[in-house]
Amino acid sequence: MVENTVAETLPSGSSRQIPEGMPADSPLRVICYLESSLKILDEQQQEIASKYPDGPQRIRGLAGTGKTILLVKRAAKIHYEHPDWKLAFVFFTRSLYNQIKERISTYYGELSEGREPNWDNLKVLHAWGGKERDGFYRRLAIECGMQPKTVKDVENEIGKVSPGGAFKYVCNILEIEITNFPILYDVILIDEAQDLPASFYRLARNTLSEPKRLYWAYDEAQGIDSLIVPDATKIFGRNPDGTPVVDLGLASNGSFFYEGTNIRKSENLNRCYRTPKSLLMAAHAVNMGLLRQGGVLQGVSNQQEWKKLGYNVLEGDFSDASVKARKQVKIERQVEKSPHPIDRENFEVREGIKDLLALQTFHDESEEQEWIAQQVAKDLQAGLAPSDLMITAIAAEKEQDYFCRLQEALKYYGVKSCIVGTDSDPSEFGKPDCVTIANIYRAKGNEAWKVYACRFHCATQPSAWKKENELQKRNEAFVAMTRARVWCVVTGLENPIFDELRTAKEQFPFLIFPAFNKNSLKRVIDEQKSE
Structure with missing residues (x-):
């Protein structure tokens, strides 16, 4: 059953009223019509958001298919059902910070009769972070007794590079320097995963308790700095017996589902809601x-x-x-x-398009x-x-x-x-x-x-x-x-x-x-x- 509780990609809030006398071909008529339309997640997205596996999961999706909303809803649900678990919601675009936090708060409130999440246990983290804003890399470095590097540090050491290049540099160094990884989280959800270097995935996984609940969503077409296609075998490698460290069920003898469940190890979203x-x-x-x-x-x-x-x-x-x-x-x-x-x-309002x-x-x-x-x-x-x-x-x-x-x-x-x-x-x-x-x-x-x-x-x-x-x-x-x-x-x-x-x-x-x-x-x- 499709639930009409989530603003998929359209803005939240009440829809606008069309001013009296507005021409039939006004673009505002198009916006007002779309704002008043039902905003829903489809059945596939609802199921993926609400059913989370005891193990890693990759979510591949086109731009505008609802990857962020899906992860936000999943984070809220996990926090509601397991309030003592330590969660991290990680992303790369700094301007998304307040939006993500507000959406998690909204969806958690729907589940909990208006309560606010326990932000001590549910961390919304920029992938890098800085002095004025906490981040996954910065938090991990400090936890390991190391001085986190800044953008200025990277410029002094290797010269001016792109944001993604700079972040790859600091993650690569941190991965080499850490000899004993602390267990900091029970769940990590990564949005915009196509922007993150392979070393970041390994850093994240190594900070997780068993059974390593690492959920990452990506669209390789949106990778600006990194051209990595987040393939689990290339990122995490293989065990001594040749099996993948992170099994997404893509091997010829692998299962696409977690045993005893209908939860897939890898999901593909291709219904684009945002863009015509x-x-x-x-x-x-x-x-x-x-x-x-x-x-x-x-x-x-x-x-x-x-x-x-x-x-x-x-x-x-x-x-x-x-x-x-x-x-x-x-x-x-x-x-x-x-x-x-x-x-x-x-x-109905095609004239305004x-x-x-x-x-x-x-x-x-x-x-x-x-x-x-x-x-x-x-x-x-x-x-x-x-x-x-x-x-x-x-x-x-x-x-x-x-x-x-x-x-x-x-x-x-x-x-x-x-x-x-x-x-x-x-x-x-x-x-x-x-x-x-x-x-x-x-x-x-x-x-x-x-x-x-x-x-x-x-x-x-x-x-x-x-x-x-x-x-x-x-x-x-x-x-x-x-x-x-x-x-x-x-x-x-x-x-x-x-x-x-x-x-x-x-x-x-x-x-x-x-x-x-x-x-x-x-x-x-x-x-x-x-x-």
Whole structure:
């Protein structure tokens, strides 16, 4: 039975009323309609959230499939049923801290007749942490009598690197230095697991009591710094007898279920609630490079894996012969895997939708900033609230300067804005009555009705000092586009990435691209097998 107790990806709170005289084609009508719609978890998610195994579990899911909500509900339920257990809910995006804590409190209150969780036993932890905010790494280092390293320490030791690179460095060192791991937790839930290095997983597991209840949720398409596909055998290794240290049932002789239960060791979520189908398909096309002039870069390489992502392969295959002959593959998204109300034929306020994916290119970035400021001002005049909007950008040189100049342009048009982490507490995502501007690291995990994804030309331009490659930049592009609940406006300087987006729009509701397989990809994201 489906329970209608959880706001899946839509905002909490009461829905807005449509002002009298609002035009039929107003985007505000779309938002008001969606806010008043029933917000639910589907049966699969309810079951996964409520049934937790005595052992590790991996949850793989697309952007917008409800991974965070699922883990939050599970944390609340475990804490309610086992109040003496020590729990840690770990994540990588600092701006999610207050949201996660508030949601756990809400769901725990529903179970406990309004009581507050015991935060001494249920810790909400940033993966790294700092002097002003507790974190998993920092807490573990101190518990082991070691001085936790800061971002500044990393810069002094190895130079300036990306956030993910810096965190990998400190975790690798801590893993080597700890000789006797303390048992600190009975359960660890990890959100955004694709952003964390392999050493972090091992650190987490080693701090758990038996039976090592480590639950991690991830989407490899959203890995910005790390390109790891969190495969248990590669991360945790094997026992002396050759069996996996962490068994997810993927071996040819393994069981997918925990003995005597219907709880799976590995779950796959592919119903995308947040992002409309056309946006998700275009985002996948850009992420994998399906329409890239130089060939596909990353992706899943057989029909069964496409099905796990929620797609049907209508024509073509991924054989060596098809790749060699450059034959075409045609796919479509399964209707039941894209339940966004906008994708229904009978959506009632279709006049207000207009262009879900808008593309705009410019000669220079000052022209881009001016245009965005004008459009945001028009959005607010049309009745949208500042909180309905988010501006993010593909990471590139002089990012802070770019955002400050954009903020000045917005100010000229009378628009108040907040640069997350500069104008606000890093644990908060924006301020009331301000349009939120966030870099891609802080935007990840958050969402808005309308998203401006700027500097999109940088998706094909890796930064040398970060030692990036194009795979990471395209992951950033995927993250930016899938922050949108309805509309995404992609802007930047003219670049081949815009040709890919135009082609994706033209091909919808299909994607048609040259055949590829494991031998022709730079990164394979098929379900990993533990042979």
